[in-house]
Amino acid sequence: MSAVIVSGKDLAVEKRAFIKEKVSELHMEKSIQPCLAVILVGQDPASQSYVRAKQKACEEAGIKSILEEYPSSITQEELLNRITHFNDDASVHGILVQLPLPDHIDELAVIEHISPNKDVDGFHPVNIGRMMIDQKSFLPCTPYGIVEMIKSLDVSISGKHVVVIGRSNIVGKPVGQLLLKEDATVTYCHSRTKDLASITKQADILIAAVGRAKIIGPEYVKDGAIVIDVGVNRLETGKLCGDVDFESVKEKASFITPVPGGVGPMTITMLLHNTLQSAQNQASENKTFSS
Numbered sequence: 001m002s003a004v005i006v007s008g009k010d011l012a013v014e015k016r017a018f019i020k021e022k023v024s025e026l027h028m029e030k031s032i033q034p035c036l037a038v039i040l041v042g043q044d045p046a047s048q049s050y051v052r053a054k055q056k057a058c059e060e061a062g063i064k065s066i067l068e069e070y071p072s073s074i075t076q077e078e079l080l081n082r083i084t085h086f087n088d089d090a091s092v093h094g095i096l097v098q099l100p101l102p103d104h105i106d107e108l109a110v111i112e113h114i115s116p117n118k119d120v121d122g123f124h125p126v127n128i129g130r131m132m133i134d135q136k137s138f139l140p141c142t143p144y145g146i147v148e149m150i151k152s153l154d155v156s157i158s159g160k161h162v163v164v165i166g167r168s169n170i171v172g173k174p175v176g177q178l179l180l181k182e183d184a185t186v187t188y189c190h191s192r193t194k195d196l197a198s199i200t201k202q203a204d205i206l207i208a209a210v211g212r213a214k215i216i217g218p219e220y221v222k223d224g225a226i227v228i229d230v231g232v233n234r235l236e237t238g239k240l241c242g243d244v245d246f247e248s249v250k251e252k253a254s255f256i257t258p259v260p261g262g263v264g265p266m267t268i269t270m271l272l273h274n275t276l277q278s279a280q281n282q283a284s285e286n287k288t289f290s291s
């Protein structure tokens, strides 16, 4: 039987409507409008399009957004100065630097410069560390969106074998940690994993975050598995596709996320969620997660 197609787009619509309501409540009750500052370096068309999508989503939810664009020749020091400026501005609740950055800029130094209390991407080592030990923190948006999608399916995560293919800091590693917190048994696979299919075929929940078009075919998938496709790959035809060969794998899986319209829209939704959360933190007695 063909898998149920899990629409991140539909779930995103539902969650964004809820976020919009909460934004409006915060405005009415505390006169605070959540505000996200976005820094975009360079002219990468994909990054430009993601940033535009983030700004549009903010606008639709009633969240203010500020965009600063810089040429790829910007120095690291100039970039850090702009982050300091936003760190010090109490009317800004979230700061995001669109990745990837040009090679001459040290990405980790940039991320570490963002105040952990405004790190709505959830990439700062303080937030990653807090996430690892189950303390409140901003959760990285794509992994957080994936967990929300799986929870929306009404299947228990506890005891399930999750196999994550990919070990990036922004998707692979954190998604495994978040699912471990839900009592899954987690296995990580990567480019050096031997006999990948023998491991992925054990997965009740398979998460593909490889970055290679249609690399995961049915021979990697157990009958009835939940398949989450994180890849966003552009084919020569201009069409987008995931890491999973959707047409063949959907005949084997119980649930499958499409590309586009799967994980991607949830990434932006969880960014809105985190920005609202940051503004709510400021409005409450506790200005941060940690105080």
Ligand SMILES: Nc1nc2c(c(=O)[nH]1)N[C@@H](CN(C=O)c1ccc(C(=O)N[C@@H](CCC(=O)O)C(=O)O)cc1)CN2
Binding pocket: 049, 050, 053, 096, 097, 098, 099, 100, 121, 141, 142, 232, 240, 259, 260, 261, 262, 263, 264, 265, 267, 268
């Ligand atoms: N600072 C950050 N940089 C990057 C992040 C991030 O979370 N924070 N993640 C990715 C890019 N990304 C968000 O920035 C992102 C990627 C894809 C989508 C998305 O909605 N994809 C659509 C298809 C979009 C298209 O048509 O091109 C989909 O899958 O349906 C949203 C956000 C790296 N950088």
Ligand SMILES: [Mg+2]
Binding pocket: 101, 102, 103, 104, 105, 106, 107
């Ligand atoms: Mg670099």
